[in-house]
Amino acid sequence: MGMAGESQNWVLMVTAQTPTNIAVIKYWGKRDESLILPVNDSISVTLDPDHLCTTTTVAVSSSFQQDRMWLNGKEIPLSGGRYQNCLREIRNRASDVEDKKQGIRITKEDWGKLHLHIASYNNFPTAAGLASSAAGFACLVFALAKLMNVKEDESKLSAIARQGSGSACRSLYGGFVKWKMGREEDGNDSLAVQLVNEEHWDDLFIIIAVVSSRQKETSSTTGMRESVQTSLLLQHRAKEVVPKRILQMEEAIRNRDFASFAQLTCADSNQFHAVCLDTSPPIFYMNDTSHRIISIIEKWNRSEETPQVAYTFDAGPNAVLIARNRKTAASLIQRLLYYFPPNTDDLSSYIIGDKSILQDAGLEGIKDVEALLPPPEIKDNIPSQKYNGDVSYFICTRPGRGPVLLSDEGQALLNPVTGLPK
Amino acid sequence: MGMAGESQNWVLMVTAQTPTNIAVIKYWGKRDESLILPVNDSISVTLDPDHLCTTTTVAVSSSFQQDRMWLNGKEIPLSGGRYQNCLREIRNRASDVEDKKQGIRITKEDWGKLHLHIASYNNFPTAAGLASSAAGFACLVFALAKLMNVKEDESKLSAIARQGSGSACRSLYGGFVKWKMGREEDGNDSLAVQLVNEEHWDDLFIIIAVVSSRQKETSSTTGMRESVQTSLLLQHRAKEVVPKRILQMEEAIRNRDFASFAQLTCADSNQFHAVCLDTSPPIFYMNDTSHRIISIIEKWNRSEETPQVAYTFDAGPNAVLIARNRKTAASLIQRLLYYFPPNTDDLSSYIIGDKSILQDAGLEGIKDVEALLPPPEIKDNIPSQKYNGDVSYFICTRPGRGPVLLSDEGQALLNPVTGLPK
Structure with missing residues (x-):
């Protein structure tokens, strides 16, 4: 491996916050169940993450033995196809990462062998039927993309988040967002674009x-x-x-x-x-x-x-x-x-x-x-x-902004030393 | 007038009982509001009149000063277009009537000048949302047709009842009934036909x-x-x-x-x-x-x-x-x-x-x-x-029969002497 650290105990992490969204033209019906390709375009408004959002910390360490995830403090299995699709697609797009402070260097090739810890938290009741999976998969994909230095823009990332939960693709942007259904069989053109940002119509x-x-x-x-x-x-x-x-x-x-x-x-x-x-x-x-x-x-x-x-x-x-x-x-x-x-x-x-x-x-x-x-x-x-x-x-x-990175380590959900939930 | 009676006090009446019906393929939407022509065919099952029906007595007398109607014992106005359409269409098809017992003779032409009394009663709560208007208009048209010796069959009568309440046309038959939407502008082919009578499927x-x-x-x-x-x-x-x-x-x-x-x-x-x-x-x-x-x-x-x-x-x-x-x-x-x-x-x-x-x-x-x-x-x-x-x-x-005449004068809702509700 190209990783160099003083010890095996280094942990590299990223924390992101992603909003939920509510469709104003609805998504209902898939033309492809596994790729999550819809039968029509949809449009949503992103909700202010101050009131409804998911915060996700993703961490990598050579000491991690397997991919693990905690949702609202409780460990959940990552074996589902939706998680696996997102993890695979992001890993495929990973780039070299260097953290000079910690003396860590991870090459593009390393990402396939390293395991991840993921902790996610909704600031609203999951059971309330408020599209927690939309914010959740968007945040997972956004945070992993930052951690792994994925160079693609939000729109390309949205096509990955889409494979976790269809409406998640619309949570990669603030303001008003369109999910274009796309025409291609592989779903690469089924992705979100921002129509206007959250400042365009801030009376609402x-x-x-x-x-x-x-x-x-x-x-x-x-x-x-x-x-x-x-x-x-x-x-x-x-x-x-x-x-x-x-x-x-x-x-x-x-x-x-x-x-x-x-x-x-x-x-x-x-x-x-x-x-x-x-x-x-x-x-x-x-x-x-x-x-x-x-x-x-x-x-x-x-x-x-x-x-x-x-x-x-x-x-x-x-x-x-x-x-x-x-x-x-x-x-x-x-x-x-x-x-x-x-x-x-x-x-x-x-x-x-x-x-x-x-x-x-x-x-x-x-x-x-x-x-x-x-x-x-x-x-x-x-x-x-x-x-x-x-x-x-x-x-x-009110309508709100898209995903952001939280640079304050105090907001991370994983311990920076152990890589386990705080 | 060609009417001959011993006195002005003769009253000629007919009492009929008509079932309600429930659509199994629904009627929803008119292509012509005043003629009540639907946007699609519908099919209904007629319900047993023993449990849900309208009984209507219609009476004519040269002593009546105007058309009057009582529904469940309460006088209601007959001025509405729906009642007027049904009365006009039936009067247009009236024939000569002779009642030898009472010594009454009414010619085709007389019907336009004679006034009617109508009493109608539902054996179920009107407010219960059980298509009381379907049974009601069907019974009105059926009873008037009998009183005025209208020679047309149930299907032709259904096209008249339709102008009172669309679904009423399906109450002219027992068993399963189809309302054919028709194509003609005057609505003459928008009428009910019986698919099978109530004995065809009597398990239900x-x-x-x-x-x-x-x-x-x-x-x-x-x-x-x-x-x-x-x-x-x-x-x-x-x-x-x-x-x-x-x-x-x-x-x-x-x-x-x-x-x-x-x-x-x-x-x-x-x-x-x-x-x-x-x-x-x-x-x-x-x-x-x-x-x-x-x-x-x-x-x-x-x-x-x-x-x-x-x-x-x-x-x-x-x-x-x-x-x-x-x-x-x-x-x-x-x-x-x-x-x-x-x-x-x-x-x-x-x-x-x-x-x-x-x-x-x-x-x-x-x-x-x-x-x-x-x-x-x-x-x-x-x-x-x-x-x-x-x-x-x-x-x-259960599924039931179509309209019947009640020959027992005891079941009439109008007094045979006064022509007023009993």
């Missing part, structure tokens, strides 16, 4: 309603396979509907045209769920609470001259609500708390993320929530029903 | 779960208009999917092929609801309880070699469950009562219609319901959740 504010659910949900992998096999509407959507919507959405984003953006986002979310329902057996990701949130937004949007809020739902009941600006977001949180007040007095654990929106909305405490009046678009005098307990909590956030 | 047993709902539902008239205007999947369904399904469904019915029948029925119900979801704003007719019933049936069907039960949902959360035979229906009611036990001890108001299925299922009283074991297809040992109160009641029935 996002509130995620994490909805309580008693149902066990169909995994998106299984769900989209069954949709491809059984839905008679999916191919029509993929071939006839989505290509036009992609063009319209790109234009709406370019022009910061919120009315078009909201119309397309809501329609595409609903159509994705329509295809799920057209699957045999049918897949229900939205529940009565999801429906109720849609009705609240639709009624409000229709009462205004132009849409105020867009909604979109992934493979679960959680609502992602995109408000046209902070002022609208303050009105939105008032409406949400009016219908879905917390079950306890503790507002600060019920509204997480960018809590400053509560001040904007004049909601300092539970008393202010209890004093909320019905929204003006409710015209009938029947007091509206309240749905305490139907939402677990709300996350307040 | 039907259980309707009337589901409790807190939502106010979109009317089907408004809903289908919005779907036609905004769903990008509706036309594909109407043009590409339904025509093939109609042929397959006709064959399944002809061959009493329950596996194909169930697969088509469930898939088409789900696709209709998918189109509703693809509408802007989206329409949700099914709720969490509807979804739960589907999951119970899907899991059971998949655990057996061949489907046991088909489900279908109209413009509301109620489930119509079609069991392959009585034995399966007994197993079905066990499962339904296991998950959805009554809120009270009174089983006899919770299971209505053909209650004899309870004996088949060994369920004599609430104690037997409480003793029900989880169905064998539930393999995990987690005790299943119960959903008391989520179903209002169950109606047990």
Whole structure:
């Protein structure tokens, strides 16, 4: 080996932070299961990693006996094809690395023989159905690429992350991102490109309603396979509907045209769920609470001259609500708390993320929530029903940046000496 | 006038009973709003009028001052276009009528000048979302045709009933019925034909779960208009999917092929609801309880070699469950009562219609319901959740006959002397 170290105990590590993303034109259906090639393009908005992100530390050492990984502190097997595909593709692109301070030199050829330790942590509940695998695989691939001195750009890296989890490819960039489905059989042109960065449209504010659910949900992998096999509407959507919507959405984003953006986002979310329902057996990701949130937004949007809020739902009941600006977001949180007040007095654990929106909305405490009046678009005098307990909590956030390296060793998840989780 | 009566007080009346029907290939979307011409063919099963039907008495007298109608004992306006269309079309086809007993003679021409009294009664809750307008308009047209000696057959009458409520045209026959969408601009070829009568497939047993709902539902008239205007999947369904399904469904019915029948029925119900979801704003007719019933049936069907039960949902959360035979229906009611036990001890108001299925299922009283074991297809040992109160009641029935005249004057809803509701 070309590695030179004072002892066998050197550890070289890199820590990265990668955002999650939410599709506004949905990915649903693969044309190639193993390469994860989709049946249509999709577009997403990257969420601020301050509130929703994955942090991953990857380490290499000649003392490591095997590839190992820890997710949220718990060791998990790396034997799955998705991890193996990402590791293989990154290793194939590795370059020489030299760390003069530690006196380490690793050649391109060494990478195939060295083992890796990987530790990953989500700053949000994994079970909440918030695309943790998207941020996770993006972060894994981004961190490994930095560690191994892979020279390819984010777009090329996105095609590797795609092989871990399709939507992961869209987490390699901030702002608005398009996953081009590509045409090539090997999938090399199925990758993400940035449409605009996070500064282009920084008025937007996002509130995620994490909805309580008693149902066990169909995994998106299984769900989209069954949709491809059984839905008679999916191919029509993929071939006839989505290509036009992609063009319209790109234009709406370019022009910061919120009315078009909201119309397309809501329609595409609903159509994705329509295809799920057209699957045999049918897949229900939205529940009565999801429906109720849609009705609240639709009624409000229709009462205004132009849409105020867009909604979109992934493979679960959680609502992602995109408000046209902070002022609208303050009105939105008032409406949400009016219908879905917390079950306890503790507002600060019920509204997480960018809590400053509560001040904007004049909601300092539970008393202010209890004093909320019905929204003006409710015209009938029947007091509206309240749905305490139907939402677990709300996350307040905004569009955000792409992956970054964390150079502060204090943020690493692995011990720099042992290479094991801290 | 050519009418001869001893006095002005003669009343001539006819009473008819007409079933409701449930589509197994759905009607959703009009190509002509005023003539009520659909965008695709549909197929329905007629439900036994012993459990779900409309009874209508129509009366004529030279003493009546205007056309009047009473629905479930309450007078309602007849000014609506749908009633006016049906009355006009029937009057246009009226023939001479002679009642020798009463000494009445009404010529073809007289009918345009005589006024009618109409009383109609549903033997099931109008608000339950069980297609009361289908049975209602079919019964109105059928009874008027008999009163006015209209010589046209049921199929021609169905084209008139269609102008009252689209699905009403399918209630002119028993058994399985196809509504041919037709091609002509005037709608004369948009009418119902009987595929098979109710004796062809008399194994089938039907259980309707009337589901409790807190939502106010979109009317089907408004809903289908919005779907036609905004769903990008509706036309594909109407043009590409339904025509093939109609042929397959006709064959399944002809061959009493329950596996194909169930697969088509469930898939088409789900696709209709998918189109509703693809509408802007989206329409949700099914709720969490509807979804739960589907999951119970899907899991059971998949655990057996061949489907046991088909489900279908109209413009509301109620489930119509079609069991392959009585034995399966007994197993079905066990499962339904296991998950959805009554809120009270009174089983006899919770299971209505053909209650004899309870004996088949060994369920004599609430104690037997409480003793029900989880169905064998539930393999995990987690005790299943119960959903008391989520179903209002169950109606047990079967495929049934078409419209009949009730000759017993005791069953008339109007007083034979006054022509007013009894």
